[in-house]
Amino acid sequence: MAYELPQPFTGRHLIDGAWVTGRETFDRVSPSHGTVVSTSSKGGPEETDAAIKAARRAFDAGIWSRISGRERAAVLLRVADLIEANVDRIALQETLESGKPISQSKGEVAGAADLWRYAAALARTSQGDSHNTLGSDMLGVVVKDPIGVVSVITPWNFPFWILSQKLPFALAAGCTVVVKPSEMTPSSTVMMGELLMQAGLPAGVCNIVLGYGDPVGSLKSTHPDVDMVTFTGSTAVGKLITKAASDTLKKVALELGGKNPQVIFPDADLENAADAVTFGVYFNVGQCCNSSSRIIVHEDIAEDFVARVVALSKKVKFGDPLDPTTQVGAIVTPEHNARIDGYVQEAVAAGARLELGGAYLDVEGLGDQFYQPTVISSVSADMAVAREEVFGPVLSVLTFRTLDDAIALTNDSEYGLSAGVWSESVHTCLEFARRAQAGTVWTNTWMDGYPELAFGGMKQSGTGREIGKYGFEEFLEVKSVVMRVGRDSRAPWVTPRAE
The missing domain is CATH 3.40.605.10 (Aldehyde Dehydrogenase; Chain A, domain 1)
Structure with a gap:
């Protein structure tokens, strides 16, 4: 140092x-x-x-x-x-x-x-x-x-x-x-x-x-x-x-807590959506109640969109928190780091696909109280990594076919803190916002907040x-x-x- x-x-x-x-x-x-x-x-x-x-x-x-x-x-x-x-x-x-x-x-x-x-x-x-x-x-x-x-x-x-x-x-x-x-x-x-x-x-x-x-x-x-x-x-x-x-x-x-989804429709601005997803899962090392730790992507674009997020994830700078250029720092305790890894290994053992990461990250001179940027696809809605708050830099990817499917997956959670939707159709965005069971719904953005706007959750x-x-x-x-x-x-x- x-x-x-x-x-x-x-x-x-x-x-x-x-x-x-x-x-x-x-x-x-x-x-x-x-x-x-x-x-x-x-x-x-x-x-x-x-x-x-x-x-x-x-x-x-x-x-x-x-x-x-x-x-x-x-x-x-x-x-x-x-x-x-x-x-x-x-x-x-x-x-x-x-x-x-x-x-x-x-x-x-x-x-x-x-x-x-x-x-x-x-x-x-x-x-x-x-x-x-x-x-x-x-x-x-x-x-x-x-x-x-x-x-x-x-x-x-x-x-x-x-x-x-x-x-x-x-x-x-x-x-x-x-x-x-x-x-x-x-x-x-x-x-x-x-x-x-x-x-x-x-x-x-x-x-x-x-x-x-x-x-x-x-x-x-x-x-x-x-x-x-x-x-x-x-x-x-x-x-x-x-x-x-x-x-x-x-x-x-x-x-x-929250298990907050971002839903990506085929007509979305995929470049901006991928950047927002990357920010949403790695900001504050994923140790954030508003972390977008699961994304729900339309089947037609899922492969391409995951590739975009993985490419961006590889460019995110993990490392020394005192370096002004660092974007992602350390996990708060060794015990929590082990808990994060447990979710990842359990998902892979259950058949999920590891697209990126999935292990501790050793930062030179600072030890291994860090975790790699991690993206997991082929996740089913019943997996713990898709339902429970991991509170780390781990993204779960689920897919949908119709708007009703996307809303059902969004609301299939004991949590209801926040949710996001990406589409160029105002009708899609408004219907999603009205039906999503969440205290905050972002449309074509993520985690923008203002003192004037109330914050809080539904359900648990x-x-x-x-x-x-x-x-x-x-x-x-x-x-x-x-x-x-x-x-x-x-x-x-x-x-x-x-x-």
Whole structure:
């Protein structure tokens, strides 16, 4: 390596406006460089309870929940500016902990600033409804109040971006929060805490507890002082959180797994479609809930289209995540790398055809915590590689004959996060978009997103929505206020008795 890695980052809890060093710590070893890149305080029940109670006190005191939207927006806008001033520092740490390419980390961190600015706009423009048709002596008003204390639990694959899909919208609504990042990528969340303090966020409004799902995440899901849990991660853990939260009937919003198809019709722009498929399966090493890990290609063009994708896949640069030209970096853990390979070998043993890859990738000077770009054809819909979330750089190819076939294959999944369709026919695209069971449908593109557009899934891909107006309203409670105006003109319910 022609560069020197920085000293390991030291992460601490943020509780009630103070940085707290835990009695125990845990290390994160870089998946791409094999050295310790952060040492973080390890939270337990004591720190978690203290953080939740701090958030409860701050909410009930109204230091954030009852101030004006203008004041909240001003803080969020300052955070956005600070994010942009610290992109390089935050992105470097994220790459070291996650293994993703530095260019993608920089894009993720810089792009997050726009989420904060959009949330700031929502803080000032949130409104309810009024009803003046209830009679001459009645007025009804529907208001939207912050839901209260929110537990935010984020994953390792996009730690800064996904935090920014949740935190600014919760804050814009007037909520107070307790954040637990993944133990594999904790540091960018701590850096966010530093920016929040610089921006003037009052103590106790955002608290951060580092550590593991048990006990930190578990307590955040069951504590009676928590009003809502928002979680991004695996479907299996999402189900556990839903069960844990049920005893207190707190609200739960979940953004979970996906097995997202791109459907390619013969009249599509095959050059652009092949490029989008290649991007969709290898972006973030395939460790992405929106990864297009299966494609459904018309029989007439399947052979040609697969050849196009294989040719492009051979040109994608896998390697050192700190190299600005690298497009695909390391797998997050050795255990996950082995899991990816297991899916591939099982599919080949069941009769699928390996078009490319299918083995570990040894990057000179960085070891073998990488996986080759992999394309598998002759995949049947019942194979695990076609049904389960591999979460790696592995593309499964299925074929179809008719539009109905394509839609049936698309919807033959327990997931429903996103889907894509490629065709020059607007009629084909619109019919597919209307019938596909997915929270987002892309037509002739893949993975374009904007702060204005809600994101979330159907079926076992989750509940609720993030970002956009709909994501913002997840953090609000609707309250009806019914007011009588003037003298009561009704006949009395209780008639006075004559003396």
